[in-house]
Amino acid sequence: xxxxxxxxxxxxxxxxxxxxxxxxxxxxxxxxxxxxxxxxxxxxxxxxxxxxxxxxxxxxxxxxxxxxxxxxxxxxxxxxxxxxxxxxxxxxxxxxxxxxxxxxxxxxxxxxxxxxxxxxxxxxxxxxxxxxxxxxxxxxxxxxxxxxxxxxxxxxxxxxxxxxxxxxxxxxxxxxxxxxxxxxxxxxxxxxxxxxxxxxxxxxxxxxxxxxxxxxxxxxxxxxxxxxxxxxxxxxxxxxxxxxxxxxxxxxxxxxxxxxxxxxxxxxxxxxxxxxxxxx
Numbered sequence: 001x002x003x004x005x006x007x008x009x010x011x012x013x014x015x016x017x018x019x020x021x022x023x024x025x026x027x028x029x030x031x032x033x034x035x036x037x038x039x040x041x042x043x044x045x046x047x048x049x050x051x052x053x054x055x056x057x058x059x060x061x062x063x064x065x066x067x068x069x070x071x072x073x074x075x076x077x078x079x080x081x082x083x084x085x086x087x088x089x090x091x092x093x094x095x096x097x098x099x100x101x102x103x104x105x106x107x108x109x110x111x112x113x114x115x116x117x118x119x120x121x122x123x124x125x126x127x128x129x130x131x132x133x134x135x136x137x138x139x140x141x142x143x144x145x146x147x148x149x150x151x152x153x154x155x156x157x158x159x160x161x162x163x164x165x166x167x168x169x170x171x172x173x174x175x176x177x178x179x180x181x182x183x184x185x186x187x188x189x190x191x192x193x194x195x196x197x198x199x200x201x202x203x204x205x206x207x208x209x210x211x212x213x214x215x216x217x218x219x220x221x222x223x224x225x226x227x228x229x230x231x232x233x234x235x236x237x238x239x240x241x242x243x244x245x246x247x248x249x250x251x252x253x254x255x256x257x258x259x260x261x262x263x264x265x266x267x268x269x270x271x272x273x274x275x276x277x278x279x280x
Contacts, residue, residue: 062163065160065163068156069158069164072156073167076111077110078111078173079111079134079171079172079173080111080172080174080175080176080251081168081169082112082114082121082176083120083121083175083177083187084098084119084120084121084177084179084180085181086121086180087119088120088180094209095120095122096123097123098123098178101176101244102123102126102129102135103133104245105124106127106133107131108248111133111135112133113136113137113138114135116136117146117149122149123178124178125137126149126151134154135151135153137155138155138158138164138167138168139157140158141158141159165190168187169200173203173251174204174205174254175188175205175206177207179209179212179213188207196230196237202254204239204250204251204255205237205238206239206240206247206251207238208240208241210241214240217240
């Protein structure tokens, strides 16, 4: 009688199960899958609903969010994403700046994309809508209720931040950043990282509000550049201004030049010297 030698690594053969294309070896099947098939669990009587919260199902939900977003936004005209604090009040100068920026972008033929919330986002949507442009809102599911603002013409709400952020970048030619908090900073630095690593091209980033952003600019110029954690050329990846016309000019110049973060035919680089307010 022939004796089969043990595996070379000394392990004994383990029980093998198949879950579609997945092979599972060792251990015991879980209580929900023991002795059943995927089709059976799909077609059989109703049971526990915990499965809708498991990671494999989340992959399909994530996929569906990408499909919905791509389907809604694929035919947008040229667009600019505008970010800023949801806490900006309607009587604040930054709100007024958001309205003016949204209107200027709309008159220049750009759709305006925001996070669809209140504050600075509402201001940009309002400016675009009042100027007869296309006003887009990409909302996010939050622990507290937040409806899309009333100035959104085309809107969609996402469950996942990373899906939403992909839409902000994929369907925009530029980012305009009004004063904001952690969420605004997250979007700002993700945009800068994508431009720096050339994951996106022809993508100017414009910060509005020199007084608000000056401390951050000085820290970047000092701590980051002086320690060597960024290159000198990275200082030209964004512009800081108070002038709505300069916002628009920078976007147009970068689009015409076809290079990421291009300052457009000799436009000032915000980090080459002290940041000074620009007259409106």
